[in-house]
Amino acid sequence: MKSDRLRRRHATAKIFRLLCAAVAWAGVVILAVLLFHVTREGIRWLDFQFLTEFPSRFPEQAGIKSALWGTVWLITLTAAISIPVGVAAAIYLEEFSPKNRLSQLIEVNIGNLAGVPSIVYGILGLVLFVRFLALGRSVLAGSLTMTLLILPVIIIAAREALRAVPDSIRQAAFALGATRWQAVRAQVLPVALPGILTGVILALSRAIGETAPLVMIGALTYVAFVPEGPMDAFTALPIQIFNWASRPQEDFHQLAAAGIIVLLVTLLLMNATAVWIRQRAERTGR
Amino acid sequence: MNTLTKSEAPISSTQQPRPVLEVVEVTIRYGEKPAINKVSLSIPQHRITAIIGPSGCGKSTLLRAFNRMNDFIPNVKMEGQILYMGSDIYVREVDPVEVRRRIGMVFQKPNPFPKSIFQNVAWGPSINGFTRNLEARVEQSLRRAALWEEVNDRLHESALALSGGQQQRLCIARALAMEPDVILMDEPCSALDPVSTARIEDLMFELKERYTIVIVTHNMQQAARVSNLTAFLENGSLVEFGETDQVFTRPRNKRTEEYVTGRFG
Structure with missing residues (x-):
């Protein structure tokens, strides 16, 4: 009787475990199928020439040099603007600002901003940066738009990381006669850094794949040069992929697949760097 | 309660040391509810003063008022005065950072920074501009905290690798490195074996010998063992304050007697 019930409990546990495993694997399998499909389509075009040639009307000659360099410019500038601003905002909100109605309102609003569709940021970028500040369809305008898009994500992630730092560390610093800034800079920030970095890299990973806001601010789709400064016109990997995928010829679809592979590899490298930086920071922190 | 300080017997045969900290009619509120209610007492130099009382009686709140650590808790209001060497530390001209440099603190749970042993001790002096002879200062502090012999061969290893007791002595060394006058200890042994x-x-x-120590403890044996003076707090009020021997053996107040003999608390 009793062992019957026990058996049923074990059976339930087993079913639940299998269910969870199935759900977890479903994501992996879908990704694997996608990767397989993309690789099969694009691998034929993926060679050194693909990386070093500009786009062309002739698929055999087409490459993604301009898009790759455009993305590098875009992400570097975006990182350079969004990381200092986002982390500083998070430090202010978490460590300095009084906790009152206003700060709660700001918190809720930042949460909302993180959920705003990216096309809306594209419209804002078009009006504010491209036209009003007359930056044109430049890399800088694109980076500023991307910064708007990912700032909420960076702020939220950095705040979470700061909040996870035990208060006893702040107390210890204050009790030694540290000012708030000294306590934050020397003791709180180093502990929060791995978490902040994770958030930053995730945010940048989002930026690297975004297409809609760039299309909106008018990033070019056919670019036969590499941007040489922040005011140059540019294109980016997702735009190039979008452009190729929307052409009728099968060859260009395969080129798009090859572009996707390059984008994925770039993403993978970024995330690997993040993991590496984080592990190094954690090791020196101990 | 007014008779408390007046009737104190002199400590040993020498005269009463001068007070380092004086608490004058202090009331501390969290919101509306007073956590400390009109407490007055004075802490003599180079003595260990213990603050005892049941949980929630306001011991820690009072202790944290001595180095303005309550400033970080929202909605805390204080009335009355706390004098350090005769001057009020709560007037606007006084920088709380300056107060905390002179009045160090050791917390309930050891809270070393997740850095090396050396950095833990050296950080306080270095941010306060004492950068000369930092090594000597670190060594001296660790020696005074009776930790030097155990850690001198691994000063640059992580403080988190130390045992709980060693970590707490490191926290004491860290406080000593600032060369404070007063060291506040908030139940410093409650997490230790x-x-x-x-x-x-x-x-x-x-x-x-060198410092004035104020210790909050819920452990009455500890208060009896280490302190020269004992203050007994209950519900935010000072019930009795006097020499430790007297408070534990001949308490004047009935509640004190009940508490120190373990009938409640």
């Missing part, structure tokens, strides 16, 4: 506790108590005896 009996052996580590005994070491810290021995240490306190040595430290009182």
